Every structure is written in C-alpha cells, then in structure tokens.
Amino acid sequence: MANGQKDNETARKEGTGRHALITGASAGIGKDLAEVFARSGFDLVLVARREKRLHEIARDLEHRFAVTVHAVTLDLSEPGAAEWLHNEMRMRGLNIDALVCNAGFGVAGFYRDTSWADQHALCQVMMTGVAELCHRFAPDMGARGYGRILNVASLAGFLPPAPGGTLYIPAKAFEIKLSQALALEYTGENVHVTALCPGFTYTEFHDVMGTRAAMSSMPRFMWMKSMRVAEEGYKAVMQGKPVHIPGRLNRFIAWLAWALPSPAVNAILRRQALYAKKP
Template identity: 40%
Template sequence: MNRKTAVITGASSGIGQELARLFAADGYDLIVSARRVERLQQLASELRDACGTAVRIVPMDIAQPGAADALWQVIRDIAPAVDVLVNNAGVGDSGPFALERPEAIERMIQLDISALTLLTRHALPGMIERGHGRILNVASLAGFQPGGPGMSVYYASKSYVLSFSRGIRRELRGSGVSVTALCPGPTRTEFEETAGAQGTLLFYWSRPMEARTVALAGYRAMQRGCGVAVPGLLNKLLAAGARFSPAAIALEVNRFLLAVRR
C-alpha cells in the first residue's frame, strides 16, 4: 500500500518537530523544511530509526521572496501527491511598531502570511482533484484578539491565518479536503526567546503548555477534520471570551500583558 506524505514547514524545533514525530508514528512519509539543516538531519535520522519513515529534508528559508514557490517545486519533484500540508513556520517580534526594524517586519509578513498562503494555494488543486487532503495552519490564540500593542504585526498576522483558514475551509466544503487552524496559547518553545516575548508579563504569569501537548491537540483535530483547535481549557475560555470583550478593554489588557516586565 502507498504511504501518505505530509509536508511540514518549520520542523526543526517546537511544535513542528513534535508534529513530525506524530506523523511518522502514524505511518506517514515526510518532507520537512526549515533553515537549520543540522536539526533537520537529526530529526530525519531519529524518525527513520524509530518509525522506518522515509524523511526528505529541504533546508530553506521561506521568509525570502519567491522561496515558497521554490519550495513547492522541490516538493513536487519529491512527491507528486501531498496528502497533508502543515504550515507551521512562523516568526514573531516585540516592541513598539515605530521602533521595529523594517526588515524584521517584512520577514514576519513574508513568513507568517505570504509563504503560508502560497503553499496552501499550491497544495489545494491536487488535493481537490484527488478528493482528499488535510491542511493544518498554525495560528495562535492571539488570532482571536482585536490587536496586540507591543506585538502588533504578529497579532495581526495570526488573525489573518485564522480568518484565511476559516474562509477557505468553507470554500472547500464537500471537496474531501479540510483546513484546520491550530491556535495555541503560550507554549514552551524557542518562540518566546526569538520573538523577544520572554520578558513580557504574559509569559511571566502564564504557564506555557508543552509543545508535544499542543502538537497532539492539533494533530487530532486535523485528523477529525475540525476547523479550529485551541489546546487547553483556559485557552478555550479565553478564545470564547474574546468574542464578547469590548475591543477597547481587550486592547488595554493586551497592552499591559505585552509590556516588558521590570
């Protein structure tokens, strides 16, 4: 029997790495992509030994213009049929927008929005033609918020991912293809350090979930064909509450939580 193939971006650490382990344990062959080739090689070796999984690595920085198209061409050369696409790669930054480096802003938009959108566009025609497929887009609990003063671009990018995923999911009804948005709250990954969020009150007061727990929640929701997955009871309550909180109050709360702890 032919094994299914899953493509995972940002697979070198955190949620993406844990998702790769879950797919491998479930019998999928993998195409994994990230910037750090050494980590991808280590992951591939681990999964081959543990699960007998065929793992192809594609070291690439898809935050660069045109990189998403180039990545998809490599994927098509490896596997003509992709059963699952996981858009996990993402980046964040914190601080007043007026002081953020323009190149950091451009990188966030390119990786969190443009690459995710283009890879989804490339994957869908084949999935629709075959009558089955799964797309898992990693958004954030931030996507339910009206904005995040101090992380304005990041919060906006995750709102886009959530809205985009919901929209195309409705377009695909009846096609056999499902789209799931995974919306974790604070999670124990490298993100809090690379995004500069480690020193904020949000991360100081919260109890981050483990990446494995978040990945498992997203994986199960995707396999069930769910539209949105919010891991953790408290996060579910916060996501539901965001619909009823006045935007002005939510913005003030977020401004306070995203302030740097003194």
C-alpha cells in the same frame, strides 16, 4: 486488543503511502507535529532553515518510525520560496497529502522601532507564504480526493491588538480566517483545513523573541506541552475541524476576548501601551 493499540493502528493506516510536508519543523510544535505524523505512518518532507538540526531530526524519525524523511533547507522569508518548494516536490515525484504551515516568528518591540526588513519577513512567512503554499498544494489535494492542511495559528489571533509585536496578532488572525475560508471552499472534497490555535506553549519561541523571563512569570497552569498541542492539532485536522484551540483555559480566554465590550478592552490596552512607553 487495547483501545490505544486500535487507535494507533487506525492512525498508521491514515498515513500509509502518503506524504506530509511540515514547515518550521526544526523545533517546538513543528518538530512534534513531524513526530505525530511519522507515528501515524506518513512519510515526511521537513522544511526549515537550520540544516544540521533538520537532518538530525530526519534521521531520528526515520530510525524510530521506519518512514522516509526528506529534509529541505529553505528560508521561507525569501520571495519565491513557496513556488520553489512546490516545484521541487513535483520534480521529486512527491505528492503532498498533508501540508502543515508551522513556520513563524515574532518581531519584538514597537513597530516604529523595528526594521521594515524584519516586518516584511514576518509578512512573507506568516501571511503571504502560508497563503501561497495553500494556493499551490490544495488544488493537487482536491484533484486526488484527499488532503489535510493544518495552519498553526495562535490564541493571539482571537485577541485584541497589543503594543509591541504589532504584526504578530494580525498575522495569526489572518491564518485563522484563511483556514476557515478554505475549509468551506473544499467542503465535500475530502480536503480538511484547520487552524490550530495554541496559547502559551513550552517551545523555543520565547527564547528567540527574548521574552523568556517575562513568560516564566506566568503561572504554570497556563502553559501546555508542545507534544500535546501537536497531537490535538493532528486529531483536529483529521476530524475536519476548521478551528481548534487546545486547552479549556485557552478556549475560555478566546471566549472572554469575544465577550468583553470593546471600549473596556481598548481602555486596558491603552493603559498597557502607556506603561510600556515608560523608561
């Protein structure tokens, strides 16, 4: 039997009789993570705002991988959404064995020029919501002796703050630190917590942000396909890595951000801010 076949059978056994809940599952990395978990034998709970798209994905995964997929339409920016979701899973009798917090977005423009409603929604989805979902689901996992939590952060979480998109980098840094802390907290309980930190990835994110043209000017070698990111994220959380940065180039960028002297970095960022303010 080929090694690939053995790996697939092992992965399928991992998910047998288990459920994975994935937020932001209607596109991009979240959609591909849903496929990876389904391929590995997990039944799924997919959560996103786009109802029609979510149900299309659910039907496709059920057909291709013979798993059960529950589609839950939910806006995670609404206060109380995480509590409702946890209660809903209990009412349906679904034990969540793997939690993937992938939902997220950015708010383009300078902080002062954006609405607080948009900034508050970002905080709710990418910080408060992630923290609450982990707080509600992780103890159940610990009690059952099995759990996998994958928080989709970003390479940006390792980088210095930049002008525009002001809260995005702090939010991603928060997800990384939260994941590291929880990984330590659940040591020895067979509950793995991982922050997945992709760099430039081909998804709809830049279309939503209105930055597709700018991002398209970046060299192609800097980009990764979202399925590769998803597969690496799945492997990392199964292996119990607290943090995983896909791609050698991205790992080098993270190291460079750590290694460069702060005054030099700040000088570069100040020049970038001044350039961005020019009409």
